[in-house]
Amino acid sequence: MTRFDAEVGVVGVGTMGAQTMWQLARRGVSAIGFEQFAPGHDRSGAGGESRLFRTAYLEGSHYVPLLRRSRAEWERLGADTGVRLLHMTGGLMIGTDGSTFLESVGRSIAEHGIDHEFLDTDALRSRYPQHAVRAGDVAYLDHESGYLRPELAVALAASEAERLGGVVHRRARVTEIRMTDAAVEVHTDERVFRFPRLVVSAGVWTSQLLPGITPLHEVIRIVMTWFPTATPERFTEDVFPIFVRQSDGFDISGWPSIDGATVKIGLNNGWDRVADPDLLDRTPPDALFDEVRDAIRALVPGVVPEVVRAGVYMDGYTADHDAFVGPLGWDDRVTVLGGFSGHGFKLAPAMGIVAADLATAGATDLPAAFLDPSRFSVNVTAADRLRFGRRVSR
Ligand SMILES: Cc1cc2nc3c(=O)[nH]c(=O)nc-3n(C[C@H](O)[C@H](O)[C@H](O)COP(=O)(O)OP(=O)(O)OC[C@H]3O[C@@H](n4cnc5c(N)ncnc54)[C@H](O)[C@@H]3O)c2cc1C
Known part of the structure; x- marks a missing residue:
């Protein structure tokens, strides 16, 4: 029988990954996160001191329930850590x-x-x-x-997750993800970790990690x-x-x-x-x-x-500027979150809930179906098949 390292692995502890880790930890689900830098770094999506939090959403009214849920979660993270993250x-x-x-x-x-x-x-x-x-x-x-404090918010979501039992490996670059019958494998320079479920929240590096099988445009x-x-x-x-x-x-x-x-x-x-x-x-x-x-x-x-x-x-x-959040069509043990198209920060808590729901229960009550990655078609090549291993049909 396969020995798993935790119930869920999270690749990338940035904006979305830190929120996913926090949501999993609050539910008592064991999780290991891998971050190539350290939570709160400013080398990709989350730097620059402030992010807009808007509710009257020009990108579409269907976002509003997700935004309101996010606001409540931002306020909760602020209350739990004693730090004001959201300034209304x-x-x-x-x-x-x-x-x-x-x-x-x-x-x-x-x-x-x-x-x-x-x-x-x-x-x-x-x-x-x-x-x-x-x-x-x-x-x-x-x-x-209002506005959010991005570096603080990511760092504190990750540290709250750790305080509640989550494990974050810093300066741990994932070099490969493989899907075998027994486990989803996460390869780092240190060793291979095995999980029954994986969340990939690697931001702009998603296409490097899962080339050919995610719809990052x-x-x-x-x-x-x-x-x-x-x-x-x-x-x-x-x-x-x-x-x-x-x-x-x-x-x-x-x-x-x-x-x-x-x-x-x-x-x-x-x-x-x-x-x-x-x-x-x-x-x-x-x-x-x-x-x-x-x-x-x-x-x-x-x-x-x-x-x-x-x-x-x-x-x-993405091609339509809405993110992809949901099971990877290739293998539904893997949940992918990416392509936030310049407006994802404010939504991160709701996205963390969706990812935690999908990774633990396979479904979510939040109205996020419009973000399902299956709305995009991806051209999977023979080389991709060899690279990633088994395909589980949905
Ligand atoms: C300049 C700018 C301004 C923005 N303004 C707003 C705004 O005002 N309001 C708003 O809501 N949104 C805004 N956004 C969008 C929002 O910030 C992004 O959509 C969001 O931060 C993306 O989150 P992410 O988790 O996908 O990526 P990231 O936060 O970049 O997280 C991905 C993480 O994965 C890690 N990683 C990647 N590959 C590996 C690997 N192989 N091994 C280990 N770790 C790995 C990375 O180091 C990173 O920490 C803005 C974006 C930018 C760039």
Whole structure:
């Protein structure tokens, strides 16, 4: 009989993996996580000090139940660790009246009764003078929005999991995953670990670990930029909510000042592909700086339009920009989570619950079926068959 190392293995203890570990540990399920760096590192999806938490979701109202469950879990993790991870500043969604963007936000609000205010052009101008409001600009102020502290959140979810009995191997790079009849094997330089169930939450490295059999479409490099302000008191979180703004041909997001000296504002587009995540070029492109400086000059005049800090990160994208979360069609002992397409951080607690549910019970009550990886077809080659071993049909 096979001796397993734990009930569940988790490959990648980043944003999603740390949440999965925490959820498993809370249920008393034994789990071993493998992280090539250490939880909370800033070398892939989760760096850069802050992440938007939005509930009036422009990506679709079907996300709202997952977002509300995530909010409750973020607050629980904060309460359990005594650290404030989620700052509910409210969120301004600023755009042109009647735009697809605001219609989509409005649909989430209407369908789910999200606590909000609608600000017409004059109200927006007088309440938020930090924004240069254009004729025709209006906004929803979503009171169920704010920001998260990503490095802290990942590190604390992992340490909470460990406190409750989970095991995290740091600086433990998984070199291979194999599926045999007896077990799902995780190979590291140290040894081979065997599990009855495996969760793969390896972010942008998913395609390296499971080449050919997951629907990760591309890896995208995303650059964050910080600007100084001479009036930091105008950008504190009590007076300056997080925002997403589509005005004047620009598409930007911003956060209140965390350090009392700079404001992080970034473009929501203009990103490029990463051929190999191990060789990410961390030098930000100059052209991008020019564009974001133009946006700052036009839209947020109280901020000095000079980039004084930049951070380069990356995320995995799918073809439809919704993640894949569910059993690997190749072998349903393996649950994969990936392709969060630039908007997954806020959802991580709900994704951790789904992964823990699937790994332990094979089903979940959370409304996440729209993320099932089987909506994509993957072309499995003969070489893939040889590489990964047995296929279990669903
Ligand atoms: C710059 C930027 C801004 C963003 N802004 C927002 C935002 O405002 N709001 C929002 O909700 N989302 C946002 N996102 C998206 C969100 O941060 C990502 O979707 C999310 O962090 C992805 O989580 P992940 O677990 O898939 O990847 P990661 O957090 O990168 O985790 C994957 C982990 O797997 C580990 N790993 C990989 N391969 C191996 C291996 N072989 N062995 C061991 N370990 C391995 C990696 O080291 C890593 O720790 C943003 C993303 C970026 C890049």
